[in-house]
Amino acid sequence: MRQLLVFALIALPLLAAPARADDGPAYGPMLEGYDYPHPLSHYRFESQGAAMDMAYMDVKPAKPNGHVVVLLHGKNFCAATWGVTIQVLTGAGYRVVAPDQVGFCKSTKPAHYQYSFEQLAANTHALLDSLGISRAIIMGHSMGGMLATRYALTYPGGTEQLVSVNPLGLEDARAKGVPPTGVDQLYQTALKTTADSIRDYERTVYYAGTWKPDYEPWVQMQAGMYRGPGREAMAWNSALTSEMIYTQPVVHELERLTMPVLLLIGDKDTTGRSNAVPPQIRATLGNFPVMAKEAAARIAHAKLVEFPDLGHSPQIQDPAAFHKALLEGLIKS
Numbered sequence: 651m652r653q654l655l656v657f658a659l660i661a662l663p664l665l666a667a668p669a670r671a672d673d674g675p676a677y678g679p680m681l682e683g684y685d686y687p688h689p690l691s692h693y694r695f696e697s698q699g700a701a702m703d704m705a706y707m708d709v710k711p712a713k714p715n716g717h718v719v720v721l722l723h724g725k726n727f728c729a730a731t732w733g734v735t736i737q738v739l740t741g742a743g744y745r746v747v748a749p750d751q752v753g754f755c756k757s758t759k760p761a762h763y764q765y766s767f768e769q770l771a772a773n774t775h776a777l778l779d780s781l782g783i784s785r786a787i788i789m790g791h792s793m794g795g796m797l798a799t800r801y802a803l804t805y806p807g808g809t810e811q812l813v814s815v816n817p818l819g820l821e822d823a824r825a826k827g828v829p830p831t832g833v834d835q836l837y838q839t840a841l842k843t844t845a846d847s848i849r850d851y852e853r854t855v856y857y858a859g860t861w862k863p864d865y866e867p868w869v870q871m872q873a874g875m876y877r878g879p880g881r882e883a884m885a886w887n888s889a890l891t892s893e894m895i896y897t898q899p900v901v902h903e904l905e906r907l908t909m910p911v912l913l914l915i916g917d918k919d920t921t922g923r924s925n926a927v928p929p930q931i932r933a934t935l936g937n938f939p940v941m942a943k944e945a946a947a948r949i950a951h952a953k954l955v956e957f958p959d960l961g962h963s964p965q966i967q968d969p970a971a972f973h974k975a976l977l978e979g980l981i982k983s
Contacts, residue, residue, distance in 0.1 A: 674845055674870050679880025680705070681756045684871060687733035690756065693777045697752070698763060704777055705729070705756035706749035709736050715743030717810070717981065718783050720774065722801075723748075724792025724963075725818075725891060726848070728755035731868055735965055738973045744980075747786070749777055751797070753887035759880065760887070765894040767800035775805055787981060789813035792921075792962065793891070799900045802907055811981045813912045816919050816962050819899040820941040823922065827931050830896065836889035841881070843888075845873035858918035858961040865966065904948040911952045912979040914972065915942040916960035953979055 677683045686707060693704040707729055719739050721732045729748040736746045750757040751770050763769075774797075778786060788809050790798030795817020802809040824830070848869045853861050875884045915938055922936030939956065946954040955975045957964045965972045 674877065675874045676877035677871075677874040677880075678878055679759060679875075679883055681728065681750075681871075681875060683878075684730070684756075684874065686730045686756070688736065693749075693780055695773070695776060697769070697773060698760075700758075700760055700763075702752055702758045702760070702773070704749055704752060704758070704773060706747060706777060707736070708781065709740050709746045709748075711740040711743045711745060713743050714745060715982065717743070718745045718747060718786040719813075719980075720778065720786045720788050721746060721748040722774070722788070722790035722794030722797050723750065723754065724790075724794050725754075725888075725895065726852070726872055727791065727794075727868065728871060730755070730871065731966070734969050735973065735976075738977070742977055742980075744787075747778065747781065747783070749774060753891055755875075759883040761883070763887075763890065765890045767797050767894065767898050767900075768804060770797050771801040771804050774801060775808065778808070784808060785810050787811045787813060789815070790817065791815040791965065793818055793895055795819070796895065796898070796900050799904075799907070800898075802909060802911075803900070803903055806908060809909050811910045811912065812907060813914065813976070813980070815914045815965060816916055816921075816938065817900075818895055818921065820901050820938075820945055821922070821935065822899045822901055823896060823935065824899075826934050828896075828935070831892075833889045833893055836892050837885055840885035840888040840892075841876075843873070843876045843885070845869050848872055852963075855920050856962040857967050858916075858920075858959070860967075868966070901945070904945055905950075907949050907952075909951065910981065911946075911949045912976075913942055913946055913952060913954045914957075914964060914975060914979075915939070915954065916957045916962060916964040916967065917942075918958075918960060919962040921962055955979060 688707040688709050690705050695702050729750045732748050739746050785808050788798045788801050795814040796819040802812040917939045919938040946952040960967045
């Protein structure tokens with residue numbers, strides 16, 4: 651059990667009770683059988699000596715305003731989770747590109763891959779280059795917020811604005827004394843993932859102890875991959891990306907962000923504050939209201955919007971309030 655302590659800090663839905671009966675849809679290794687809200691395209695390339703297939707949606711508005719928004723999903727999410735946000739953004743004139751990162755959802759899940767946020771940023775940059783997009787608003791949620799920040803740090807000239815929604819990496823858990831967990835143990839634990847464990851975790855962390863039927867499709871989207879023939883590949887890549895999150899926080903480089911930055915933060919997010927973590931460490935972790943204010947103070951051109959009653963996923967928990975704040979904060983000219 652001591653090996654499980656780090657999981658809450660890296661947004662894995664794996665701290666719930668042991669696996670129970672888990673009926674529901676089963677999807678293929680690349681989420682075959684699950685429909686996305688818009689047509690999918692595929693960016694095929696070679697990375698680290700292996701062929702990769704990066705699925706993405708490229709949704710163009712009826713009345714373009716000249717801006718592109720790139721949406722980067724979190725660890726327990728897919729590009730499909732951005733469906734409502736895509737609708738809102740395209741309705742306001744933004745072109746939207748929403749990829750599934752390598753290792754997730756409808757993209758390749760390699761057997762061997764040296765995961766880093768630099769690598770995922772490079773993959774995303776290459777995708778945008780293939781589409782003729784040289785400059786964009788980069789927006790990410792959760793793990794995607796870490797990736798969006800790394801993208802902005804790596805490609806500042808190509809980042810018109812950075813938008814970060816309850817990002818991970820605003821603290822260094824390792825520096826605060828949280829012990830590491832090996833990839834092999836992370837893999838074994840990931841294999842135990844069920845709809846029940848996902849739901850229990852998300853109820854507590856993402857939605858401030860509440861639950862609505864609207865959240866269930868995202869539970870089944872993830873659980874369906876663990877029910878299907880790609881279960882082992884899903885678990886292995888989950889373990890590798892969990893280690894990436896733990897070892898590569900972005901908090902130490904916030905001063906290097908020179909573009910406008912919009913932080914959208916649900917204050918009731920409890921990611922990182924699991925009861926499994928010793929109390930003396932737990933008390934120092936996952937305080938999003940404090941972390942967000944500290945981050946905004948260190949970024950030259952930051953705007954912070956807080957949602958006092960929302961958790962880790964404000965865009966799902968209260969879409970109206972979230973999208974109102976998003977549109978008000980986005981670059982328009």
